[in-house]
Amino acid sequence: MALILELAVQGAQMMLVLLLAPLLTGFVRKVKARLLRRQGPPLIQPYRDLLRLMRKEVVLADNASWLFRVIPYLIFAATWVAAALVPTFATGLKFSWTADLIAIVALLGSARFFLALAAMDVGTSFGGIGASREVMIASLAEPAMLLIVFSLALVAGATQLSTVAAFMGSPQVGLRVSLGMSLIALVMVAIAENARVPVDNPATHLELTMIHEAMVLEYSGRHLAMIDFAAFLKLLLYVSLISCVFVPWGLVTAGAGPWSYVLGVVFYICKLAASGVLLALFETAIAKMRVFRVPDFLGAALMLALLGTLLLFVSRSL
Amino acid sequence: MISDAAVLLWGVASLLGTAVLAIALSRTPGSGTRLVYGLTLGISATALLVLAGRMLEAPVTPSTAVLPVGLPWVGAHFRLDALSTFFLVVINFGGAMASLYGLGYGSHEPSPHRVLPFFPAFLAGMNLVVLADDAFTFLLSWEFMSLSSWALVIVHHRERENARAGYIYLVMASFGTLALLLAFGLLSGPGGNYTFEAMRAAGPTPLVATFVLALMLLGAGSKAGLVPLHVWLPLAHPAAPSHVSALMSGVMTKVAVYGFIRVVFDLLGEPTWWSSTIVLFFGGLTAVLGILYALMEKDLKRLLAYSTIENIGVIFVSLGLALAFKANAMPSAAALALTAALFHALNHSFFKSLLFFGAGAVLTATGERDMEKLGGLIHRMPQTSFVFLVGCVAISSLPPFNGFVSEWLAFQAVLQSPDLPQWGLKVMVPAVGGLLALSAALAAACFVKAFGITFLGRPRTSAVEHAHEADRYSLAAMFILAALCLLAGILPGFVIDGLSPVTLSLIGSRMPVQMAQPWLSIVPIAESRSSYNGLLVFVFIAISASAAVYVIHRFASHALRRGPAWGCGFADAVPGSQYTGVSFAQPIRRVFGAFVFRATESVEMPAPGETGPARFNLQIHDVIWETLYLPIGKALDFATDHLNHLQFLTIRRYLTLVFLFLIVLLLVLALWP
Numbered sequence: 001m002a003l004i005l006e007l008a009v010q011g012a013q014m015m016l017v018l019l020l021a022p023l024l025t026g027f028v029r030k031v032k033a034r035l036l037r038r039q040g041p042p043l044i045q046p047y048r049d050l051l052r053l054m055r056k057e058v059v060l061a062d063n064a065s066w067l068f069r070v071i072p073y074l075i076f077a078a079t080w081v082a083a084a085l086v087p088t089f090a091t092g093l094k095f096s097w098t099a100d101l102i103a104i105v106a107l108l109g110s111a112r113f114f115l116a117l118a119a120m121d122v123g124t125s126f127g128g129i130g131a132s133r134e135v136m137i138a139s140l141a142e143p144a145m146l147l148i149v150f151s152l153a154l155v156a157g158a159t160q161l162s163t164v165a166a167f168m169g170s171p172q173v174g175l176r177v178s179l180g181m182s183l184i185a186l187v188m189v190a191i192a193e194n195a196r197v198p199v200d201n202p203a204t205h206l207e208l209t210m211i212h213e214a215m216v217l218e219y220s221g222r223h224l225a226m227i228d229f230a231a232f233l234k235l236l237l238y239v240s241l242i243s244c245v246f247v248p249w250g251l252v253t254a255g256a257g258p259w260s261y262v263l264g265v266v267f268y269i270c271k272l273a274a275s276g277v278l279l280a281l282f283e284t285a286i287a288k289m290r291v292f293r294v295p296d297f298l299g300a301a302l303m304l305a306l307l308g309t310l311l312l313f314v315s316r317s318l
Numbered sequence: 319m320i321s322d323a324a325v326l327l328w329g330v331a332s333l334l335g336t337a338v339l340a341i342a343l344s345r346t347p348g349s350g351t352r353l354v355y356g357l358t359l360g361i362s363a364t365a366l367l368v369l370a371g372r373m374l375e376a377p378v379t380p381s382t383a384v385l386p387v388g389l390p391w392v393g394a395h396f397r398l399d400a401l402s403t404f405f406l407v408v409i410n411f412g413g414a415m416a417s418l419y420g421l422g423y424g425s426h427e428p429s430p431h432r433v434l435p436f437f438p439a440f441l442a443g444m445n446l447v448v449l450a451d452d453a454f455t456f457l458l459s460w461e462f463m464s465l466s467s468w469a470l471v472i473v474h475h476r477e478r479e480n481a482r483a484g485y486i487y488l489v490m491a492s493f494g495t496l497a498l499l500l501a502f503g504l505l506s507g508p509g510g511n512y513t514f515e516a517m518r519a520a521g522p523t524p525l526v527a528t529f530v531l532a533l534m535l536l537g538a539g540s541k542a543g544l545v546p547l548h549v550w551l552p553l554a555h556p557a558a559p560s561h562v563s564a565l566m567s568g569v570m571t572k573v574a575v576y577g578f579i580r581v582v583f584d585l586l587g588e589p590t591w592w593s594s595t596i597v598l599f600f601g602g603l604t605a606v607l608g609i610l611y612a613l614m615e616k617d618l619k620r621l622l623a624y625s626t627i628e629n630i631g632v633i634f635v636s637l638g639l640a641l642a643f644k645a646n647a648m649p650s651a652a653a654l655a656l657t658a659a660l661f662h663a664l665n666h667s668f669f670k671s672l673l674f675f676g677a678g679a680v681l682t683a684t685g686e687r688d689m690e691k692l693g694g695l696i697h698r699m700p701q702t703s704f705v706f707l708v709g710c711v712a713i714s715s716l717p718p719f720n721g722f723v724s725e726w727l728a729f730q731a732v733l734q735s736p737d738l739p740q741w742g743l744k745v746m747v748p749a750v751g752g753l754l755a756l757s758a759a760l761a762a763a764c765f766v767k768a769f770g771i772t773f774l775g776r777p778r779t780s781a782v783e784h785a786h787e788a789d790r791y792s793l794a795a796m797f798i799l800a801a802l803c804l805l806a807g808i809l810p811g812f813v814i815d816g817l818s819p820v821t822l823s824l825i826g827s828r829m830p831v832q833m834a835q836p837w838l839s840i841v842p843i844a845e846s847r848s849s850y851n852g853l854l855v856f857v858f859i860a861i862s863a864s865a866a867v868y869v870i871h872r873f874a875s876h877a878l879r880r881g882p883a884w885g886c887g888f889a890d891a892v893p894g895s896q897y898t899g900v901s902f903a904q905p906i907r908r909v910f911g912a913f914v915f916r917a918t919e920s921v922e923m924p925a926p927g928e929t930g931p932a933r934f935n936l937q938i939h940d941v942i943w944e945t946l947y948l949p950i951g952k953a954l955d956f957a958t959d960h961l962n963h964l965q966f967l968t969i970r971r972y973l974t975l976v977f978l979f980l981i982v983l984l985l986v987l988a989l990w991p
Contacts, residue, residue, distance in 0.1 A: 054870065057877030061884075063776055065696045067707070073870075077863035081855065097845055098854045102729055103717055107855070109762060110716040116766045117707075120897065122883045123693065123775030128897020131770065135763035136905035139756065146729070146755035150748055153733050158847040218883060222874045226866065295909045306752060313736065313744050 006094040006254075009261070013093060014084040016265070017240075021083070021232035022046035024239065024272055031280035046232065050225050058221035061122040071118040072219065072226035075111045079230040082107040083237040087244045089264035091162040092254035100159040101149050105142070108193070108237070111230065112138055119215035130214030133291055137199065137211070140298035141192045144185055147305035151182045152245060154312040161244065169248035177318050181308035183246050188301035190238035192294070194231070197283040199294050211291075236272070239279075243271040322372055323383040323398040326406065326449060329365045333358065333442035337435045344431035351424040354434045358441060359417035365410040365445070372403055373816060382451065389454050392512050397451035400819035401584070404660060405448045405576040408667045412569035413441045415795045416561040419675050422791030423561055426682050432473045433559055440466040440565065444573050452513040453502035460498065460577070464491040464541075467570060470562045471554045483553035490540050490550040497537035498577070501530045505585060517585045527586050531593050534581050535600065541574035543627045544634065545604040546942045551627060552611070556619035556687070560678020563619060567626040568671040572663050575633055582641070583656075583824045591645040591740050597638030602750040605631030605757035607942075610914055613764045613906055614938055616899045617687050618677045621768055622670065625713065628757055629666045632728065633659050635750055639731045640825070642743050649827030651734040654842050656821050657814055657829050658727035664813065665720045665806060669712040672799035676706035679788035679796075680772065684781040689768070689899045694777040698785040701793055703773040708800040710769045712807070714762040718856040720806035723840070725758055726850055727814075730842045760906070767902045776893040808852040810840050900936065907938075915939055 026046045033040025060068070082104045085096065099107065116134050119127035153159045155176070156167040167173065192199045195212035202212070216227050244251065250267030252260050289297065311318045336357045343350030372381075380399035388394040398406070420437070427433055443463030450456035468491065472484035504526050505517045522530060540547035555566045582589070608627030615621040636659035643652035677687070679702045686692055696703040712719035732754070735747035777783055787793075806813055811832030818828040832840050839851035911917035916939045924930040967975075 054874035073863045077859045080862045081858045097849045098851045100848045103850050106717050120770035121774045123896045124883050132902045139759040142759035143755040163846045309748050
């Protein structure tokens with residue numbers, strides 16, 4: 001019985017991330033539009049877009065290979081698994097130990113690897129430009145992310161997200177300079193990884209200025225729906241990650257009563273809403289930067305993360 | 319009852335016999351090729367069976383054998399312990415796969431009589447190095463291995479590049495052996511104790527140990543490809559036939575790693591903590607520079623050779639960590655780091671052999687190694703491209719494949735560093751961890767490029783249009799390796815437990831038993847700290863991908879239409895307008911290249927009104943070659959030019975020189991304390 005309950009909670013988390021991911025993106029779009037005094041699309045527009053794409057026929061380039069048709073499902077699956085392994089409303093789920101933070105980051109790396117390959121499959125210049133810029137960004141974002149993981153592991157003594165979240169929620173953490181630096185670095189990495197302004201513009205349709213959109217230019221119909229869905233999930237994943245590590249309040253621990261689970265979900269949705277507003281504010285306030293400014297942006301994230309790690313070596317209490 | 323070591327020596331003897339047979343068979347190339355590779359396949363497979371039996375029984379006592387050859391008062395000693403068993407598995411498995419691949423690939427060889435005798439000899443040499451238990455046998459086998467592989471490098475010696483590669487390889491191999499000779503000379507001491515047992519018992523002084531470590535980094539490091547001793551590797555490995563390239567990159571570099579571990583972890587006794595900083599420094603440097611060089615490369619096989627350098631760097635970083643933990647009496651952390659190193663060595667032998675086999679299949683099918691002339695091969699060679707893709711994902715250390723597991727173990731070892739007492743290590747280890755992460759991310763970029771440019775896109779030349787799928791032997795070898803890449807990734811507990819006798823014998827500790835963990839996950843220290851379950855990750859991905867496919871095919875539209883690719887209104891019908899490898903690497907070159915390669919780009923625009931083309935110039939410098947090797951070469955030229963005068967002296971002057979030298983020698987003897 002206990003096993004069934006645990007599996008049910010795990011399954012609920014998997015479905016929850018799936019259901020909430022398009023909503024979060026829709027919410028960010030709505031807030032951004034309101035900040036620009038536009039009406040903006042309704043909140044459920046991303047769901048409608050997904051359904052519309054699924055109903056459309058796929059237009060495949062003449063020389064697209066089997067890999068091009070397999071990759072959308074692979075990307076979706078890898079991102080979904082990664083998103084479901086990050087604690088959202090509860091810690092210590094049945095399969096939370098399947099992958100620690102390093103493995104979750106690497107799973108996203110797998111998804112990106114395949115997306116970059118898909119971009120090169122048709123053999124147009126847009127795919128190539130998108131893929132080459134994406135791997136350049138990843139080659140800087142991944143080390144920064146790993147140094148952030150080091151900092152967290154130094155503070156919490158673990159890379160297991162449930163343990164990290166439990167430790168961060170305990171009173172022995174306090175305010176630390178190193179954690180502040182890690183937070184800023186993590187936000188910068190998250191912005192770059194999710195192709196948000198100022199690194200990339202999710203709304204652009206001018207091919208030469210975009211990265212993520214250039215890679216998926218050849219996709220259409222159900223394939224594009226899968227890739228879009230994966231992008232929604234990735235945004236949700238990073239927001240969940242930041243909130244479970246740095247705002248760990250309201251997380252349900254294993255073995256709590258049913259009401260606390262409901263409360264946990266409510267807390268989680270509030271955190272998502274707050275992060276969405278912050279992201280929209282940030283994106284509205286800043287302009288997109290040139291591609292070759294991005295290394296400086298990510299270099300700053302890398303330095304902050306390294307500095308945070310070194311501070312922790314100087315003193316474990318900083 | 320014949321001992322296991324003796325059985326393996328018989329295997330070596332039969333490999334040498336096969337080499338002699340191959341000389342005799344050189345007049346009948348067709349059947350000779352199949353016979354030789356069949357024999358090497360059989361011998362390697364038998365050796366693997368013997369070794370597997372040993373690993374399953376887990377015997378405590380090493381198996382030894384002494385032959386009455388070699389130095390008269392020493393003889394040739396051979397020993398099979400946990401460490402050599404592991405490396406023999408790597409060697410003989412690599413050998414078996416290369417032989418299987420060679421059964422098909424060998425028939426395309428234009429000059430088989432130059433390959434067949436040396437291939438079994440090369441395998442025999444590598445086996446002997448790992449079996450050797452005294453310095454003389456070790457060095458002799460090492461040199462035999464180097465020379466037989468050199469003969470394979472210059473198989474196609476009429477190509478200028480290959481002749482140059484062979485020459486540089488020969489110089490660097492001699493240099494490496496010289497360093498090893500000096501290292502063993504220091505270890506054996508004035509008494510001349512050439513057996514490893516005596517060296518182990520003697521226990522060198524700290525000063526001697528430092529020199530030996532430095533010499534081992536030079537000797538084993540030059541064979542493994544540590545930066546800055548790597549220059550021969552990207553020239554020599556690609557020059558050989560592809561299955562030999564796979565052996566050299568996937569297996570021979572591991573023999574070098576074995577030599578380093580044998581001396582530094584086994585013979586030297588307790589290490590000092592700062593010696594680990596040297597290993598860590600060169601490991602991190604090698605990892606990042608190796609993969610950056612690979613990214614700039616457009617020759618597919620040379621790209622793979624540079625990526626070997628990166629992986630050697632990763633292995634040496636883990637070895638450096640193991641040394642640091644061992645010096646500070648942290649045995650469980652040291653066991654974790656050493657396991658990561660050995661696991662990565664095994665993984666690298668799998669995926670690098672696979673990738674070189676794939677590159678060989680591409681070379682046979684198209685006659686091209688230059689990626690800029692390939693493209694679109696996924697349509698022509700679907701099976702090869704599938705296994706090559708598996709190799710690319712595995713080497714980019716992405717889950718759920720095997721490369722990720724060893725990389726993950728290395729990161730877990732890095733995370734143990736706060737417990738180290740020395741400040742130098744405390745600051746250095748996280749920085750090296752950052753370099754490790756950087757090299758992993760760059761490796762992913764590099765293999766997106768390798769696969770994307772070679773197999774995806776549109777064919778860039780007509781060579782691709784007539785490409786055909788590889789033969790069934792080659793495909794069998796590649797599919798076995800691809801399956802192992804996945805298996806080692808989803809069931810890493812088997813490998814980690816299999817490595818425990820090695821860490822027990824070298825460090826006296828082991829990682830916790832992994833196969834007893836629930837759901838077969840791997841837990842280096844404690845589940846609350848970190849754990850990874852490749853099997854479940856794989857199953858979850860499979861389930862969610864199938865669920866997505868099911869939902870889509872049940873509810874979504876099935877319509878599909880083929881059409882031309884979108885070109886913004888400009889139909890770029892010319893395949894040359896695609897992204898090339900050089901342009902793919904351009905963003906990364908702009909970030910790292912100015913510093914590492916002194917890369918400069920310039921665009922020459924025609925004057926307004928002229929109709930000439932604009933030209934893009936790119937200059938990349940191999941800084942290590944230009945600042946380290948060319949000056950040495952120039953200095954040598956200068957010295958030999960000037961010493962040439964000594965050849966034309968009169969007899970009186972020669973006698974004076976001899977007399978002076980004698981006096982100097984006597985003075986040294988008199989003044990020596």
